[in-house]
Amino acid sequence: MTLGSGSIGIEHRATPRDSAAEARQTASVRAVNYRAIWSLLRAVVFGILLVRASSDPIFNLLGGESAASMGVGAIFNVLAIGLAVLFLAMEPVRAPFPVFAIWGPFLLVAFGSTLYAPDFMAAARLAFVLLSYWAFFAIPFFILRSSLDVSRFIFVVIGSSIPVTLYAVVDIARGLSDLSEFRLQSTFSHPNIYAFYLVLLMGLGLYVSSSRIVRATPRLRILIMLYIPILVVLLMLTKTRSAWGVCGFMFLVYAFKIDRRFLAGFLLIPVLLVANPSLMDRLTDVTTATEVDSFSQLNESTRLNSYVWRQALWESAIPQVLERPLLGHGLESFKPSTPSFFPLVGLQGIDGHNFYLQTSFEMGLAGILALVWLFGWVAYRLIRGYPRDPPGILVLLCILTSYLLESYSDNMHFYLSFNWYFWFMMGTIYAWIRQEEILPDATTSAVMD
Numbered sequence: 001m002t003l004g005s006g007s008i009g010i011e012h013r014a015t016p017r018d019s020a021a022e023a024r025q026t027a028s029v030r031a032v033n034y035r036a037i038w039s040l041l042r043a044v045v046f047g048i049l050l051v052r053a054s055s056d057p058i059f060n061l062l063g064g065e066s067a068a069s070m071g072v073g074a075i076f077n078v079l080a081i082g083l084a085v086l087f088l089a090m091e092p093v094r095a096p097f098p099v100f101a102i103w104g105p106f107l108l109v110a111f112g113s114t115l116y117a118p119d120f121m122a123a124a125r126l127a128f129v130l131l132s133y134w135a136f137f138a139i140p141f142f143i144l145r146s147s148l149d150v151s152r153f154i155f156v157v158i159g160s161s162i163p164v165t166l167y168a169v170v171d172i173a174r175g176l177s178d179l180s181e182f183r184l185q186s187t188f189s190h191p192n193i194y195a196f197y198l199v200l201l202m203g204l205g206l207y208v209s210s211s212r213i214v215r216a217t218p219r220l221r222i223l224i225m226l227y228i229p230i231l232v233v234l235l236m237l238t239k240t241r242s243a244w245g246v247c248g249f250m251f252l253v254y255a256f257k258i259d260r261r262f263l264a265g266f267l268l269i270p271v272l273l274v275a276n277p278s279l280m281d282r283l284t285d286v287t288t289a290t291e292v293d294s295f296s297q298l299n300e301s302t303r304l305n306s307y308v309w310r311q312a313l314w315e316s317a318i319p320q321v322l323e324r325p326l327l328g329h330g331l332e333s334f335k336p337s338t339p340s341f342f343p344l345v346g347l348q349g350i351d352g353h354n355f356y357l358q359t360s361f362e363m364g365l366a367g368i369l370a371l372v373w374l375f376g377w378v379a380y381r382l383i384r385g386y387p388r389d390p391p392g393i394l395v396l397l398c399i400l401t402s403y404l405l406e407s408y409s410d411n412m413h414f415y416l417s418f419n420w421y422f423w424f425m426m427g428t429i430y431a432w433i434r435q436e437e438i439l440p441d442a443t444t445s446a447v448m449d
Contacts, residue, residue, distance in 0.1 A: 110126075113331040117329075160421070195238040207396065210258050254394075309344070
């Protein structure tokens with residue numbers, strides 16, 4: 001106590017107990033703020049995934065094919081990359097190997113190849129698109145907390161298809177007048193992109209039906225299984241033959257390894273072919289090869305079918321690949337280079353319709369090895385997780401294999417929104433497997449304590 005001026009003052013001195021309480025309160029406030037920020041960022045991820053599949057028509061309304069619509073899409077790309085960076089800043093040591101080492105070599109080669117690309121700006125744009133794929137692969141490592149989140153993430157991706165399917169009905173109604181030429185693309189910019197998205201959705205539907213870790217009511221599982229035949233019909237109307245092939249492969253594996261009753265679903269295919277003869281035309285076209293000795297024999301009545309045309313493009317590109325075998329010609333160099341070695345395209349050029357060949361052309365052997373490392377490691381981790389959920393992981397391996405097969409005959413690396421969903425699901429399962437390998441030790445220790 002201190003005395004002064006007729007009043008009594010009490011001097012309070014902080015004790016260790018007071019300091020500890022204040023520290024706990026500060027830590028608690030920080031924890032609450034951290035949790036709020038984390039929940040907000042997670043909600044933004046869910047929002048992007050729910051709307052991205054159906055957003056291209058909106059982008060076109062905003063600016064058509066102009067820079068305005070491209071700018072809106074670029075904002076989404078920046079947002080995706082920014083989210084991954086924010087999560088990484090909040091938890092920098094949560095998943096260093098999966099986040100950096102798996103994608104690192106491929107991204108390093110891709111960004112490095114922009115430095116000697118013929119069009120640096122175009123190459124840089126594509127490099128940042130590839131970086132956005134990494135972002136959606138990385139994000140699940142930071143927002144997944146339990147196996148229940150696996151179910152949530154899958155249902156978010158499946159939920160993104162609802163407006164797309166509704167819009168597909170409108171698209172079909174517009175195409176009824178000329179079904180022979182009609183190819184369904186719904187909200188996507190090309191039928192092939194929509195087709196690969198449908199294959200992914202059907203794979204996820206099979207995953208929900210078979211996985212041991214997905215938590216869903218029996219009614220929801222039934223609804224998703226009833227949704228698959230609708231997706232099959234939509235896939236057939238895209239007339240994307242490579243997607244037909246990989247979908248058939250996935251269904252056969254599922255039928256023979258998981259549920260033989262699923263073979264009955266193949267009875268739907270003849271019905272579709274009879275109902276729409278143009279579907280059969282797409283099949284017969286690829287089996288009817290046109291034999292020519294030189295490109296000069298081609299005219300209005302003598303044409304190459306799409307697969308033979310692709311083969312001719314690939315054969316013409318191989319000598320160019322061998323000119324710069326190690327580092328390639330630079331990112332985004334294939335299309336502007338094609339007029340110089342492939343006479344069947346105009347001055348605007350064309351992309352390779354083969355992800356592996358185009359990677360070899362643009363990034364050389366370094367790019368191919370980085371690509372093998374990326375896909376090989378993801379496949380390895382899925383196989384490592386197989387004992388934890390055999391039927392579910394088998395379906396995921398089929399989805400991964402389908403992507404690799406589709407890459408043989410298409411420009412898969414350009415299909416942005418589809419790749420976001422694909423890599424998000426690969427990252428989700430990878431993160432879950434990694435978590436399952438870590439948690440048992442922690443659980444055991446907790447029980448022992």
